[in-house]
Amino acid sequence: MAGLEWEELANKVREEMARRYQEGLYRPQGLFSVWPPLTTAAYDEARHLKKILLRECAGRSLLDLYSGRVQATPYGQVLVLQERRPSPKLPLDRETGEAWILRTLRLLRGIGEITETRLKLSGYVTLRDLLSHPRWAWQVERILHAVERGDLPTLSNLVSRWFPVSHPIALALLGFVDPEKIAFLDIETLGLYTEAIILIGLVKPEKENFCVTHLVVREIAEELPALVALAEELRDVQALVTYNGRAFDVNFIHGRFRYYGLQHELRQLNFDLLPFARRYFREFLPDCRLETVEKALSVERTINIPSALVPEFYMDYLREKNIGPLVAIIEHNRQDLLSLVLLLKKLWEELVVHGL
Amino acid sequence: MAFEELLSELKEQEWYGSQIVATFTLPGKPASYSEPKTPLHPAVQRFLEGRGLKLYTHQARAAELILSGENVFIATPTASGKTLAFNLPIISKLLEEPEATALYLYPLKALTQDQLVKLRELEAAVGLNVRPEIYDGDTPAQVRPKIRSEARILLTNPYALHQYLPWHHKWARFLRNLKFVVIDEAHHYRGVFGSHVALLLRRLRRILSRYGAKPQFILASATIANPEEHGERLIGEPVLVVKENGAPRGEKTFVFWNPFLDLEMSWTNQVASLMAFLIGAGLQTLCFATSRRLAEVLAAYAQAKLPGRRVMAYRAGYLPEERREIERGIREGEIQGVVATTALELGVDIGGLDAVILGGYPGSIISVWQQAGRAGRGPKPSIVFVVGQGDPLDQYFLRHPEELLTRPQEHAIINPKNEPILLRQLLCAAAEFPLTPGDLAFFGAEDKLAAALLKSGLVAQTPVGLVYSGTVAPVELVSLNNLSEKTIRIEVEGKILETMDYERALREAYPGAVLLHQGETYLVRELDLEGGVAHCVREDVDYYTEPLVREDVRILKTLEERRFGDLRVGLAEVRVVEEVWGYRVRRAGVTLGVERLFLPPLEFETEGVWMVVPEEVAGELGPSLAGALHGAEHALVAMAPLHAMADRWDFGGVSTAFHPDLAAPSIIVHEAFPNGVGLARKLFALLREWAEASAKLVETCPCQDGCPSCVLSPRCGNENEPMDKPGAALLLTRLCDFLHKG
Structure with missing residues (x-):
């Protein structure tokens, strides 16, 4: 069969996929209640944001906007963005x-x-x-x-x-755990099952600062290097702090290592804050999605997109060859991570310290 | 002949009207036994001795081949002990290797139940603890982890396997130790479904190689024409075939019955009377019907003639418990008669019956022997009645009964290179592990396919191979039979009566439809396609309903065109749109009225053969052109299965005096399932033979203006209008002339 005919067939499947993806957006995600069904208003808002970012970011590269470096691994390169921000100490003792x-x-x-x-x-x-x-x-x-x-x-x-x-x-x-051996972890993916990881976000507390690291999968070929870089980043880490990470993030990362034929596992203890948040917020919040919990912690998001739209934004970034939509994903992830830090503080004080 | 007395008694019945057109008796054959050259495990041998069981030659041969590590295809008739033939050596191996595991695949969930029971019995008898378990969509979530970690024999179906493959790591223990993959009812894997399953098995093999496992494949099926070829295409490795049947066979009498020789008694009434007669004579009787509706009606008729006995309908769609209960009733003799659809053709365990009635040609020779094989218990004589319907193929076989018994079984056709199927399965594989160039070759994918996938963005090039980069899990996008996975529940007052797939529900459970279930009539009040439910009420009605389907076929692209003088014939990709636009209300064959429906159309793309009628022929036919085209189309569709070695349900057709894509009077015969599996290509290659057989069918039919045996189609959505039999005969003859001229 001629190449063109194969392309037609492939495009047909891609269209079906786009249709299935769209249908999925408006349905509640059964497996992980963390992804809410999307409202039309939120979708419109996100699209508007995408338009602005596409305009603002045209012709720019991530390293124009963020400080970072391209890191080499045995499996290829990955972009590592790093930012240090001063922060009050974690109250853990x-x-x-x-x-x-x-x-x-x-x-x-x-x-x-x-x-x-x-x-x-x-x-x-x-x-x-x-x-x-x-x-x-x-x-x-x-x-x-x-x-x-x-x-x-x-x-x-x-x-x-x-x-x-x-x-x-x-x-x-x-x-x-020594706070410097803790890492907050949150990943962004193209789906909930067997799709690729496109961004890995980490926050590591340092003496005076928080170090926010993003391993950016600029193209799918950088997923494996990103995984390898993650393993490196976590080498001295003893504990992970995640949100629903027990069911999702850590499992998903293991699945991707396996997909690439590597037998790597994150052995750190995983402090998944979701069950603690449920215990604490159950009485005064309708649900325990991170976005809902954030509101209770008075966190304001500046640039935000609903989690369900991350795959769409990433595909747009690839197609348009414009980092705008990717910036939205990075900012979304950064906000998730910072909220996670605040949430840990809150839960520590309310559940652990007050509970004594 | 064992049934001489019975037949002469039958001929004395006052309702008998000389319908018997031929009688043949196939001689019986004693059993031939042998011992496997490689011995079975002592515990298995003790089991056989304890039960006084000896192995038939084919069982022994299969066992020794399996024990010596070969891929084996056992293609012997129904009830010849295939299951035991592979279970014994497998259990033997599992006894020797305490970690070894086996995977059993069945095309239908119902069959896994039967097999589970057999395996548990065998397991207990040999004192082995292999924990055979069913694992599919019905398996409760809480027992799944335990089954995954403990079971050594898993029974499942391809739909489930397709869903579970991406989660292979959860099966690590099972997969690492996998020694056997059993594919029972392998003849069922043909066409689109078979092609998908062939590639699914390659996905399985690729994953297994990551776990260092290389199992033997064991296939079992009814007798088909090409077990070697089919087996190898299905699993992608050579197989050794065992087909000499050593099981004993009782003498089998075939009686051909032409119900149209007595026009005073309806077809249904004749079959029901025949069934009642046989049951009355003390023969437990199984009647096969060609549709669910017919099964219901026949069972009700026969029951009415036999107060005090039990006659049941048995068909797909019944709930599992209901089916189990009927099967038990048959086995234990509580039920004397059963009318079944092809659901019973597959290896459902009901043992043998005394008599079988084939209520119409089942669509393939494979099915004829599967159904006839249900008659007979070991060496006891049995009787099979072949009752023709009005369809052309039925009539053909009633005129040439010896052909039904001598024609070879069909080839099972699959095409793992079918482009849309290959592309989709390859995506599923890409989400399981990156695809290396070696993997692409393994799946039979050319470089252009990989290039197209890359270009579409569905996969991404990485140093370790092609990585799936879509946003929806591909197993969710790919359906193994290319039909929607959606099922519709038929509910009465909130209780589930049965289930139907989406396509069938559109044709049978439309609002206003009369549904039959164990002889009771139900009226469909509402069909909620979104919610997946049809709400019905129980109501006694004396009419039935038939859907009216409008079909539109558009030509997307002509793949190949041939010219025979002025006759143009093409092989093309077509889009078929079927719409149930209304239904007929009928009582006793008389239409009482037509109701309009507004249901979403069903659309799919497939392959077909188009023919453009030369202008001079169109001129010759003049005003009878439309009727002639229509009749010729029906005849061509009717004869297509014989030439493409397929079932009658595998084709559809349209004819029109002006087709928008061909701008001429034309006939299109197309495959009835999405994407095409090569049947249209086969017809395109056999154009002359196909057209000649169709012309002969119409010419030699003794009727005047067309009958269901030649140009009238029971499935026609246009009520067989317009219709012109002489015109059709002329048109087909002219087409043959052109084809001859080359």
């Missing part, structure tokens, strides 16, 4: 984390709510007090040892064995 562990006698096998209450009434207020208790001492020793060493995997296993993922004690563990 080890004392609070330890306090949660120490006062939670239920971390011991054999101690339930009733026994815990009874023990506390008998004067065994913290795990340390139980060191003198003939029955529990040996288990306590192991836990205290883990606390002293800041052995996060052991503590996390222990906590997840006895408590739901949304329990404040699960978040309190973050106190054991």
